[in-house]
Amino acid sequence: MHVTGHTRAGASAPPDTGQRRAASIRDVARVAGVSYQTVSRVINDHPSVRPETRDRVHAAIAELGFRRSATAVALASGQVRAVTVLTSNTTLYGYAATLQGVEEEARAAGFSVRVGVLDNDTDSGIDRAVAAAVDGGGGLLVIGYDRIGAAALDRIPLDVPCAVAAENPFGSRPPRRPAVWTDDHIAAREATAHLLGLGHATVHYVAIPSSSPGSRRPTPRAAGWQEALRDAGVPRPKPCGKGWDSRAGYEAGVKLAKDPAVTAVLCGNDDLALGVLRALHEAGRSVPGDVSVIGFDDAPPSAYLTPSLSSVRMDFTGLGRAAFALLRQLVDPGSGETPPPVARPELVLRESSGPPGDRPSGN
Amino acid sequence: MHVTGHTRAGASAPPDTGQRRAASIRDVARVAGVSYQTVSRVINDHPSVRPETRDRVHAAIAELGFRRSATAVALASGQVRAVTVLTSNTTLYGYAATLQGVEEEARAAGFSVRVGVLDNDTDSGIDRAVAAAVDGGGGLLVIGYDRIGAAALDRIPLDVPCAVAAENPFGSRPPRRPAVWTDDHIAAREATAHLLGLGHATVHYVAIPSSSPGSRRPTPRAAGWQEALRDAGVPRPKPCGKGWDSRAGYEAGVKLAKDPAVTAVLCGNDDLALGVLRALHEAGRSVPGDVSVIGFDDAPPSAYLTPSLSSVRMDFTGLGRAAFALLRQLVDPGSGETPPPVARPELVLRESSGPPGDRPSGN
DNA sequence: CCGATCCATGTGACCGTTCACAATCCTGGC
């Protein structure tokens, strides 16, 4: 017998308290000596209940340990008070932070948050996840930064309320759904312009995958980068990179490192930048001395890398909050809260970027 | 007017298809010319329905675009088929990966996954989150790696089914709930022993916060580290560190870097290790030449750090899967699936660790 | 002192499904 893995699971179940059915409002009503409707009024803070009656009901509630069944409320009222966040990955910083923002705002509004992971790149996998999410009822929130998210979006029936946190839909067909985004496009342009301003002949780009199927449409980040190059009238190298993670960044970096003309690299996210940094280091090219690197997203650890990574800070949490607010307006327009503000992307300069050829004095 | 933030929200709501109430099984029954109960049988794959009838019902379902209401099912059947994952943070790698594992397993079992973030360290904040989770119905899955998770655990009524993914409860009161864990304790001991075996006089430890309130009980990781030191009969320095993130690691690292006797550092997670690496670098101490650093968790980017980080790989996804399976058994014992295996922690050696004083030849 | 109102409470129906049981049809054995 070979190693099959290793789980320790201590089980010490509670002494099984009989599992009696939970108390309903009718039980409470009986104990309090009122009708079930009065109980309903009390738990809904309806004004016209005599204080004395209210107290009696509250006492009964406490005595029986009554908890209102969210399921029953949903069925009777016809509203589900839940959002399902569809995402392709909870592990990447941007996605996780967006999810956290949604949760914050949702809980404040009394909504529960469900998560559906689009872990399977096949159509049927996406379909299954979407179906599960739709069946759950309530609204959907799609994190559509990537291809899988965008594909899922197309599979959601139009009568299901749904909002999107996505890339800037810049230049493409307008989304069929309410959407929030921040201006990565402009941010990428600014970051690129910054590098050019420092004196770099041009800026290379390690791309995150496009969210459109054939990957023909560039992401807003790629577009912003290109725009800056064009505006400056400098050579426009081909973007590279095929993936989201450090490994993809590393592979792209290996190629870039071989070209001595490369002195500045913008990356589609910080994980990619990390891989690029690594590849440059292995090739013996110093950062920022030989090559400047700027990332995107400003994940918390980036500030502590060596060299610390210049990056474009994105307010994913705010984006998540705004996305929820948008969906909320869709679901009940009465709750006219204005979406919370999303911070504009901000270029955070650290050690990994600087003027070209700026080698430390000791060299 | 100053910058208040920046949101672009394009709203292009669908042409509002009348929002007619969704079809129910009674509607389907009418169209198919059968009773609602027959429809119920069809959607539940009950054997005794004539094939012809079944086809007719299926046709009606397709025609009306019928979708079974999960809410109504939950109410009528009394079972909620949902898990709520309570976690303090979705952004840290270990938590996010655990969540993802839960989701995988849950979706396979037809459960939906809810997320509750314990974002507020106050008792009332925790209480609110727990109450929201409990009210939602279904089981609870607490990610109890930290103090907040552990505190939440104590506030869940005993009649709510609940399982835990937590630290090895090693040496403390057994958990009141079914729990899964991996042997970080042993893994920490092995990592420490490895460093000692390399010739280091002792190993310092940058701790993750304890999950017990007064932080008096060491985490399994800390305990394993101490044990290895004791077994080897070497000096046992005080653990340092007060936090989970790179910043905390950096602060601890600054202190450690001042002490020339420090040649080996074990860190409670990779983020901490990243901060330590940074601090050592700033202090001019090379890694692994002057100091060896080993992290914990083996987050994906760690392999691409410079120097690449030795770390203890943890199977968080597997842990999440197993935790769900455990909860499932609690909720309906009939579904006797054995929990999926969890991979044992594994020490992954990379550049950041080595024998003491092993400076590159060029120096 | 009476009807109009408002306040406090109760009653019945319903949300969309499942469960328990009854009813009907059909088949086969004797």
Added chain:
DNA sequence: GCCAGGATTGTGAACGGTCACATGGATCGG
């Protein structure tokens, strides 16, 4: 040809709330 019994199908009553309306009493202006 009759009856047991399985296969099919239907009916009524939950599940735990909300909603719309009805009821009874108190308040109040004229």
